[in-house]
Structures are given as structure tokens and as C-alpha cells.
Amino acid sequence: MKAAKKHVRLIYLLVPLLLLSMLHSQHNLLADPVKPEDADQQQMLQKSLSIVEIDHEIERISRQQDETQTEIDKLQVQLEEKQEQIKIRQERAGAVIRSYYMGERDNLFAILFSAQNLSNLLEIYSYYELIMDQDKTVLDAYQSQYKSIKDTQQRMESSYAKLTEIKDNLVKQRERVVALQKELDTSIAGSSDPEAMKKLIKEFTSYWDNVGMYEVKRYFSALASAMDDLPEFIQNKKGAIRTNGTTYSIKIQEDDLNDFLKSKNELFNNFAFHFSDNKVVAAGESGNLSLQVEGHYSIENQPENSILFHVDKLVFNGLELPDTTCRQLENEFDLGFYPEQIVSFVKATEVTSTDKILRVTLKLSMK
Incomplete structure (x- = not known):
């Protein structure tokens, strides 16, 4: 009889714990990024x-x-x-x-x-x-x-x-x-389980608002901070700057840039830049989060001569974000660099990216 009472008391203790564990499991699901199945x-x-x-x-x-x-x-x-x-x-x-x-x-x-x-x-x-x-x-x-x-x-x-x-x-x-x-x-109405799809969407948008955008901005902030020191890195890198009369050229190797970024922030241990035909891709993963940024560099002369980075495409966990987000991040974080911080009295006239190399052409500029 006593044994039976013990079993009943044990059940009373275990049931709440079981319910709590189920709730906890659901909470973890909501906190994790949702990855599409199809x-x-x-x-x-x-x-x-x-x-x-x-x-x-x-x-x-x-x-x-x-x-x-x-x-x-x-x-x-x-x-x-x-x-x-x-x-x-x-x-x-x-x-x-x-x-x-x-x-x-x-x-x-x-x-x-x-x-x-x-x-x-x-x-x-x-x-x-x-x-x-x-x-x-x-x-x-x-x-x-x-x-x-x-x-x-x-x-x-x-x-x-x-x-x-x-x-x-x-x-x-x-x-x-x-x-x-x-x-x-x-699309939701035509899905096999509209209610489940609504729940999934709510779960994902909640994750994006609370975690996703924060993480994306964290990477952009780290990149912007590292770019402040890029001129010094180029100046100290042997062979990065060449001159031919009044023309200067800067050559940045993909591997060198990635090593530089890793030295600035451990976030970039799993994040790397890739240069291809006039396109720059930066991508990486950290746990369940993946981020890919595609863009290009351009020469701008207003308000000053600069080499600015434009975000053409932003992909978070396999999902492409709209152009409004690209423009917002581009305006909020400066990922460009400024020629006169590298070589005095010069003006950038051309920037190109080919297989694993970013090249910048500069001309002497007497203002």
C-alpha cells in the first residue's frame, strides 16, 4: 500500500516536470532559425x-x-x-x-x-x-x-x-x-496545412526580428570597423602598391584580405570574401546561422573621392532579403575605403575585381 502511494506521489512529481520539459522544447524550437524544407x-x-x-x-x-x-x-x-x-x-x-x-x-x-x-x-x-x-x-x-x-x-x-x-x-x-x-x-491557402504554415511564418519572422537582423548588423558593424584599418594594412603589405609615373595601382589578394579580417575580429574565422568578375561575395556560417552578401565596388567623387561598396544581394539562412534592407545596411555601415588615406594626393579612377584579386587604379591629383 505504501509502495502504491509512493508511485502516485512520484507520478504527481513527474507529470509537471514532463509538461515543463515539453514547453521548454517548444521554446527552443521558436528560438532556433527556421530552414525551409522545400x-x-x-x-x-x-x-x-x-x-x-x-x-x-x-x-x-x-x-x-x-x-x-x-x-x-x-x-x-x-x-x-x-x-x-x-x-x-x-x-x-x-x-x-x-x-x-x-x-x-x-x-x-x-x-x-x-x-x-x-x-x-x-x-x-x-x-x-x-x-x-x-x-x-x-x-x-x-x-x-x-x-x-x-x-x-x-x-x-x-x-x-x-x-x-x-x-x-x-x-x-x-x-x-x-x-x-x-x-x-x-500560397498559404494552397498549402497542405495552412495553419501550420502560418505558425512557421510567425516563428521565422519572430526569429528574424529578434535574432536575425541583430546578427546581420553585427557582421556589418565588424566589417565597417575593419575597413577603417584597411589603408594601413595596404600600406604595410609588400607589393600591394605599385607606381608607374603618375599612375598608382593597388592589388588586394583575396587570401590577404581574409587574413586581415580574421586578425581584426574572430567573427571572420568562418566568414570570407571572394573576388570574381566585377563581383564581391562575402559569405559564412556560424552555428545555425548563414549569411551571404553579394555586391560590387564603385568609384564615387561626391562628397569626396572614395571606393564604395554596394550591397546587391543579401541572403540570410538561404532566404533573400529585399532591396530595402540592402540599401538600409549600405547607408548605415560604410564598407568602402578612401584612396588618400593610402597614398596622398591621388584619386581613384578605376576599380575591378577578377579571380581572387581586387585592383584599384589611382592617378595623381593636385587639388
Whole structure:
């Protein structure tokens, strides 16, 4: 009898533990990245990921729209204030101009020659100089105020153009989300188990928002930090810089760049760059996470001569992210480098990537 009671008590203890272990197992599943099982599932997860990211882009654009509208409102107030101020300046400047036009200042100048002696001449001249200085002050103040109004108007026109572009972009992104959501809803409805598919999508998007984007940004941040030291690495690498008259060339070997990155951050122990025909691919894996970045370098001259990296494609755990995410990361993290930090008084004119080699051509530039 006692043994039976012990068994019952044991069952009472084990059942809650079993339930807890089941819940814990489910929690782990939600925390782990979801990998698609087939092409249809991959398409649905990719669309869901695009919807999440474009939604984020819409939020960013909306904030930008509000900020730009606030800036326009402030400029409008400034413009009205300046227009009031310039009315007074305009009247004073007009009076000065009229005095010159009517010859009143010529009469003042003539009085100088009517002085009877040196003392009288100096006294008249001091008055004349005082009037001339006052005229100059009035005209300069008017000119300065007028220029200020013109500058404010130009800033407002620029802000209005920016706001129009933002609104157009917002409409386009919203249309993209609606179209993608419609496609996704149709795909889910046509799947063998719509409820399970919805749960999978929710699980994956939750993982992306809480873990995925953080990890992607961690790699981009590490790359941007390493690129700050790339000029020093190139300078110290024997044979990396060659010169032929006024032309310089930089050659970066794929293996050398990867060794450099590993020396900067252990994240790059399982992450590597590959150079091919005008394309740069950076890819790696860490546990259940995989990341692939495809892009290219270009020469830019504004605001300064630079070799910038453009993200053409971003693949997370086998799923391609939308172009909005590529642009966001490209704007947030600078993965480029600047020629004058490597060789003084030069300007990059060409950048190419071939099999395992990145080449940069530079010309002497006397600014």
C-alpha cells in the first residue's frame, strides 16, 4: 500500500516536470532559425521576410516624412519672419538708392570742395564719411537679408522636392507590401496545412526580428570597423602598391584580405570574401546561422573621392532579403575605403575585381 502511494506521489512529481520539459522544447524550437524544407516553403518564408522588412522601411520613410514636414514648417516660419524684417531694410535701402539717384550724395561731395580751410575740410569730410558708412551698412544689411531669404526659399524648395520623393517612395513600398501579402495569403491557402504554415511564418519572422537582423548588423558593424584599418594594412603589405609615373595601382589578394579580417575580429574565422568578375561575395556560417552578401565596388567623387561598396544581394539562412534592407545596411555601415588615406594626393579612377584579386587604379591629383 505504501509502495502504491509512493508511485502516485512520484507520478504527481513527474507529470509537471514532463509538461515543463515539453514547453521548454517548444521554446527552443521558436528560438532556433527556421530552414525551409522545400522550394514552396522557401518562397513563402522569403515573401514573409520581405513583407517584414518592407514594413520596417515604410516605418522609416514615414518618420522621414514627418521630420521633413516639420523642417518645412520651421522654414516657413523663418521665411515669414525674414520677409517682415526685409520690408524695413528695403525702405531704408530704397531711401539710400534714391538719394544717389537724385544726386543728393553728389551735393555732399561738392561741399568738400567748398571748405575754406583744412580744419573745415576735415570736419566736412568726417560727416561725409559717416554718411557713406551708414549707407554701406544699410545696403549691406539689405543684401544680407535678401540673400538669407533666397537661401531659405531654396532650402524649402529642396525640402518640398525631398518630401514629394519620400511620399512617392512610400506609396510604392505600400503597394509592394499589399501585392506580396496577397501572394503570400494565396500560397498559404494552397498549402497542405495552412495553419501550420502560418505558425512557421510567425516563428521565422519572430526569429528574424529578434535574432536575425541583430546578427546581420553585427557582421556589418565588424566589417565597417575593419575597413577603417584597411589603408594601413595596404600600406604595410609588400607589393600591394605599385607606381608607374603618375599612375598608382593597388592589388588586394583575396587570401590577404581574409587574413586581415580574421586578425581584426574572430567573427571572420568562418566568414570570407571572394573576388570574381566585377563581383564581391562575402559569405559564412556560424552555428545555425548563414549569411551571404553579394555586391560590387564603385568609384564615387561626391562628397569626396572614395571606393564604395554596394550591397546587391543579401541572403540570410538561404532566404533573400529585399532591396530595402540592402540599401538600409549600405547607408548605415560604410564598407568602402578612401584612396588618400593610402597614398596622398591621388584619386581613384578605376576599380575591378577578377579571380581572387581586387585592383584599384589611382592617378595623381593636385587639388
